[in-house]
Amino acid sequence: MSHIPVRVLVTGFGAFKEITANPSFEIVKRLPPSLVDVEIIAHPEPTEAVYHKLLEVSPRLIQQHNPTIVLHIGLAVERDYFAVEQSAYRDGYHEYPDMERKVISKLDVKKIWGKKSAENLSSSFDLESVVEVWKRNLGSRSDNKARGKRDVKLSQQQLPDVRFSDDVGAWVCGLVYYSSLVEFSKSSGGQRNVVFLHVPPLSGDSELEMGKEVVLCLIMALVESL
Template identity: 50%
Template sequence: MTKSTPPDEVRVLVTGFGPFLDITTNPSWEIARALPPDLQSSHPSSRIRLIVPASPLPAAYHPILAQTTALIDQHDPHLIVHIGLAVDRDYFAVEQSAAKDGYHDIPDVDRKVFTRAENKKVFGKAAEELRTALDLEAAVGAWQGACSGIVATRKEGGKKKKKTAKELARAVDVRLSDDVGTFVCGFAYYVSLLEMQKRWGRRDVVFLHVPRLEGAEEVRGGVEVTKALIRVLVEGQ
C-alpha cells in the first residue's frame, strides 16, 4: 500500500456501528471512537492519521450507502477499516471479501432491506464479489506477531490480573476470515470496496469483525488489536 500513497501522511478512515438487536453499546464503535488521531509509524517521515466520524454508522442499509459514500468524498482516505461486531465469535477476524447481493433477506434496524431492484440500480454491472486489494494472508501473520506484545488487564474470577505478553498472545485470537455475511457488515464492506475501486483503482479496504467486548478494559484491548492491524496494513508487512 505504501508504494501508492504519500510518504508524509496516510489517511485511514475508521468506522464502527451503532446499536442493533439487543446490542445497545456496540463494541465496534467503542473501539473506533477510542482510537487516537495519529499512530506512530516505523517510517520516521510518515504519519498515520486516523479519521473517525463523529457518530457510528447506523445498522441500516440506506444510511450506510449514503454516509459511507459521503465520508469517502469528504476525507479521500488511502485506506478504510470498517469495524463490526460478530456476536457468535470470540475472536478478532479480518475479512477478505464481500458479496454484491443478498441484502434483501435480513431487515435492518429500520426494518428495511436493500431490494434486488435497488441493488441493480445502485451497483449495476459491478462484480458479484469484491475482494480487498491488500495481502491479508501476509498481514495477518504480522498482525498476530504484533498482538503478542500487547499487555492488558482483564477480570478473571472476579479479580483483576495483569497478564504477560506471552499469556495475552494466547488470549488475543486474531484470524483471517472470509465470512463477512450479507447483513450490514457485508453491505458496508461492498460499498466501500466499490467506491475505492472507482476513486483509486485499488480496493484498499478491510472489514474487522470483533467479538462481544464488555467493559472498558476489554474495549481497550480491542483498541490495541485494531491499532496493530492498521499499522501492519499501512506499512505493508
C-alpha cells in the first residue's frame, strides 16, 4: 500500500497599499514542493487584498486540493516577530475597506454565512502547543548556509522570534482565515485544520530565506500536531 503524504496548502498575499513586494508571498514562492511525508502545495499566485475575491479563493482552493492542512500567510507591518493566530471573527469587515474600497456589510455577512453562523471560529490546532514544537524545530535545524557546517544548532539569541497570538484583525487576513475555517469544517466533518501566520516586514534574500525556514519549521510542527 502506498503511503499518502500530508498535503499542506500554503498561500501568501500580494501587494497592498505601500507594500510592493509582500514578504508573505515571497516566502511562499521559495517553498520546496515537499518535505518528508509532506506535500507542500504553494499557491502560485498572490492572494489579493480584496474581500470578494478572498471569499471565492478559499473555498475553491480547498475543494481543488483537498488539503490536510491550510496555512495562510500575511504581513503584519507593525510587528517584528512571527505569530500564529488562533481564531478569526465573522464580523467587523464593514469598518475597513479593502483595496477596491469595498466592505463586507452586516447584511452581506448574513447572506454569506447565515444568521446562525459562529461569530468566532478557532483553528482545531492547539497553537500554544504548536508554538513550543515550532521553537524546538527551529532550534534543531542546522545553520548550514551561514556556517558551512552540519549539525550546528542555532543559539537562542539567533533564533527567529515566533509567538502565539489571537489577534488576526478585521481586515483581509481575518476574512480569509474565517472563510477557510468555515470551508474546511464543511469539507472535513467539523475539523478546522487551518492556521494563519503573520510575518514581519522582511526584505532581501537572507531575510526571506530565514522566513522560509520559519515556515518550514511551522509546517513540520503542524504535521506533528495532527
